[in-house]
Amino acid sequence: MRNTLILTFALITVTLFSGCEVIGDIFQAGMYVGFFIVIAIVAVIIWILRFFRRRT
Template sequence: MKRLPVLLFALAMMLFNSCAVVGGIFKAGAAVGIIAVIVVILIIVWLLSFFRGKN
């Protein structure tokens, strides 16, 4: 029974570290997603202006 708090503490420390790692991945993913959306919008605007310019 004395080992139970130590095991719970070790488990909690592992879970908190993994949450921080996952949080960092999601933050990086959000930044990359925002950049990707901006690039796609710029490509669409460029294509629209390219095809309108030919008429």
């Protein structure tokens, strides 16, 4: 069950954020905005992982 949730999350993430498009937008917006986006994404991923670990 846990592996299925992680795989589903990874598949949704890959589908929604195509790598080249996201990188291009980050460079277009500027370094500080890109830095903030990366920190926000990492924080959300950590929060989701902690949430699922508490439930099991």
